[in-house]
Amino acid sequence: MVDLYPPTDPYDHGLLDTGDGNHVYYEQLGNPKGKPALSVHGGPGAGARQRPMRVWDPERYRLIRFDQRNCGRSTPHASDPAADMSLNTTQHLIDDMERLREHLGIDKWLLSGASWGSTLALAYAQQHPERVSEILISAVTTTRRAEIDWLYRGAGRFYPEAWERFRDGVPEEERDGDLLAAYARLMENPDRAVREKAAADWLTWEDAVISNEPNGRPGMYSDREVDAQLAFVRICAHFFSNGAWLEEDQLLRNAHRLAGIPAILFHGRHDMGGPVQTAWELAKAWPDARLHIIEDSGHAGSLTMQLAEREAIEEFKNR
Numbered sequence: 580m581v582d583l584y585p586p587t588d589p590y591d592h593g594l595l596d597t598g599d600g601n602h603v604y605y606e607q608l609g610n611p612k613g614k615p616a617l618s619v620h621g622g623p624g625a626g627a628r629q630r631p632m633r634v635w636d637p638e639r640y641r642l643i644r645f646d647q648r649n650c651g652r653s654t655p656h657a658s659d660p661a662a663d664m665s666l667n668t669t670q671h672l673i674d675d676m677e678r679l680r681e682h683l684g685i686d687k688w689l690l691s692g693a694s695w696g697s698t699l700a701l702a703y704a705q706q707h708p709e710r711v712s713e714i715l716i717s718a719v720t721t722t723r724r725a726e727i728d729w730l731y732r733g734a735g736r737f738y739p740e741a742w743e744r745f746r747d748g749v750p751e752e753e754r755d756g757d758l759l760a761a762y763a764r765l766m767e768n769p770d771r772a773v774r775e776k777a778a779a780d781w782l783t784w785e786d787a788v789i790s791n792e793p794n795g796r797p798g799m800y801s802d803r804e805v806d807a808q809l810a811f812v813r814i815c816a817h818f819f820s821n822g823a824w825l826e827e828d829q830l831l832r833n834a835h836r837l838a839g840i841p842a843i844l845f846h847g848r849h850d851m852g853g854p855v856q857t858a859w860e861l862a863k864a865w866p867d868a869r870l871h872i873i874e875d876s877g878h879a880g881s882l883t884m885q886l887a888e889r890e891a892i893e894e895f896k897n898r
Contacts (some may be wrong), residue, residue: 582889586631594654595645595679599666602653603646603675607683608632610723613641614712614896615685617676618701619692621718624814626807626831632890634889639896643688645679647699656808660769664817669824673703674854680710686710686785689895694853694878698722698830701861707834708730713895714837714868716843717888718878719858722823723829730852731759732789732818748780764814766809775805778812788852799879834864842868842896843891844882847876851859868869 609632616635620627627644635642647659650665656662675698680688689712692700697716704711705779720726735742746754749761765777785800801808828833842865844860855872862870874885 580601584637585632586633587637588631593673595682597675597678601648601666602654603645603648603679604678605643608642608644609635609637609640613639615641615643615688617688617690618642618644619690620647620698621692621696622650622811622815623647624650624657624811624820630697630835635892636896644681648675650814651832656806657813658806659689660767663692663706664813666816667814669699669702670683672699673706676703677707689713689715690717694718694720695722701830702825704840705830705833708792710835711840713898714840714842714896715888715891716878718847718850718853718885719844719861720853721791721861722825723827724822726857727759727819727822729854730788738787742782742836745780745784753763758817759820760800763820766813766816774809776807780813781816789878792879793875794847794879794881795877831860831864834861837865838867840867844868844870845887846870846872847878847880847884848872848874848876852878
């Protein structure tokens with residue numbers, strides 16, 4: 580088992596006004612005078628974890644969690660069709676992180692993220708390297724179109740029946756085209772029933788991809804309340820159909836901007852949705868990064884990965 584600290588709840592929380600009608604929820608846990616660390620959640624659109632702080636030393640760390648635009652406790656919520664998705668892009672999220680850092684009076688912070696959270700952490704760090712002390716990321720992604728295409732098309736080679744159901748969730752005339760754009764259009768439909776079905780079809784595919792991992796379980800993505808499903812899928816389809824507004828290979832090509840930032844990367848050998856190749860390429864391009872490939876893990880992680888992540892958190896608290 581992972582040796583955990585006693586549970587610690589937030590000592591501060593609030594809504595950050597972004598100035599364009601959005602309000603981003605944030606909370607702080609641990610020691611107000613401790614080492615600042617920002618947890619960047621995945622999805623996009625999954626929302627921050629709401630469990631008590633257990634892995635981070637509450638005496639040494641000042642942990643900040645936030646819900647990215649339009650999900651979790653941030654407003655407006657993407658389950659509301661009136662929420663304007665044009666105001667939710669990778670650059671908007673980077674700007675929100677920087678606005679939050681300034682609001683909290685933090686000079687530098689450690690960035691921790693997984694999956695989409697690793698992409699956003701990398702994108703922020705490449706724009707603001709002087710504001711990042713260290714980086715810890717797992718289930719490494721850079722959200723290249725090649726990675727997106729693998730997750731929503733290529734992995735169908737292993738689950739052809741599940742992928743066919745995913746494909747058939749869009750109108751027949753759109754099945755040979757851009758499936759993600761088609762889903763994004765469905766998630767903008769004014770009929771809630773249409774949006775709920777599209778979200779369910781999308782999440783059923785996500786569940787299938789992770790189902791045979793060492794730590795996979797049924798319903799890993801779909802096991803959330805309906806409004807959270809709607810927000811998750813609407814935001815995912817919006818981001819991925821636009822390539823997250825990143826140039827292909829941008830985060831790998833600009834890895835030199837991270838020079839001098841110590842980093843530890845973790846990736847499961849059996850990650851079906853995000854093969855280890857991306858983590859390997861990033862580590863090769865970033866001399867300050869150490870990559871740990873976890874042999875008994877996939878995208879859902881494992882006890883071995885949790886232990887390795889805990890060790891890294893402990894290592895960086897003393898820097």
